[in-house]
Amino acid sequence: MIYAKNLHDAYFAQGFNAATQRLWQMDLWRKRGMGLLSRDFGAQYIAQDRAARLFLYRGDMDAEWKSYVADVRQFFSFARQLRVADFAHRVGRQRRRAND
Secondary structure (H helix, E strand, O other): OOOOOOHHHHHHHHHHHHHHHHHHHHHHHHHHHHOOHHHHHOHHHHHHHHHHHHOOOOOOHHHHHHHOOHHHHHOHHHHHHHHHHHHHHHHHHHHHHHHO
């Protein structure tokens, strides 16, 4: 259970929780959505990557962001925490490699 004083904090806490348990899965979904699977899984994913890249948003991201309602924007505290957790994970991995 997650306790928070406001919705922003709840999303931030959930982002940390999700990142600690499901970062690998979210990274796989990101690669699928960005059309990057073949880089890690081989040539059999090239056609899927090509198709995924056709759906990438290429519009004005500033205008897109401004069109979101405030409640949806609060959700991005979840994504911010995922980036924080991902960075911490990468730094920890680099330190472990340096110590080996």
